[in-house]
Amino acid sequence: MRRPIMTSAAFLSQPSAPATKNDARVAQDLLDTLTAHANECVGMAANMIGISKQVIVFDDNGTARAMFNPRITAQSEPYETREGCLSLVGERGTTRYRRITVSFDDPAFRRRTENFEGWTAQIIQHEIDHCNGIVI
Numbered sequence: 339m340r341r342p343i344m345t346s347a348a349f350l351s352q353p354s355a356p357a358t359k360n361d362a363r364v365a366q367d368l369l370d371t372l373t374a375h376a377n378e379c380v381g382m383a384a385n386m387i388g389i390s391k392q393v394i395v396f397d398d399n400g401t402a403r404a405m406f407n408p409r410i411t412a413q414s415e416p417y418e419t420r421e422g423c424l425s426l427v428g429e430r431g432t433t434r435y436r437r438i439t440v441s442f443d444d445p446a447f448r449r450r451t452e453n454f455e456g457w458t459a460q461i462i463q464h465e466i467d468h469c470n471g472i473v474i
């Protein structure tokens with residue numbers, strides 16, 4: 339179900355709690371909300387729809403994917419960039435990494451590790467920041 343976008347800086351600055359198997363519905367709501375904003379948004383974290391759980395969705399080269407409890411375990415090739423956010427007005431500068439390794443629970447709650455690079459890696463870094471209460 340599409341959910342309204344949370345814009346409260348106080349709420350968004352709180353770290354999210356670990357997700358469990360019971361949060362599959364959160365991922366579906368995030369995917370539905372991302373689809374509804376596909377013209378302006380390439381990824382979302384659960385706190386952006388008011389749910390303080392470690393769940394993210396992102397566009398992976400044309401396919402929308404969900405991750406639970408994502409952690410970056412390696413990163414390389416830093417660069418400076420500017421990003422916008424559906425929960426914020428305007429753009430802000432930040433440092434990202436071209437290559438990252440992410441450990442996460444997949445939708446079946448199997449722990450996986452996967453490498454990402456470029457634009458997809460940048461989206462994931464932005465959404466993991468949301469899970470940690472960091473807003474660009």
Ligand SMILES: [Zn+2]
Nearest residue numbers: 422423424425
């Ligand atoms: Zn954002």
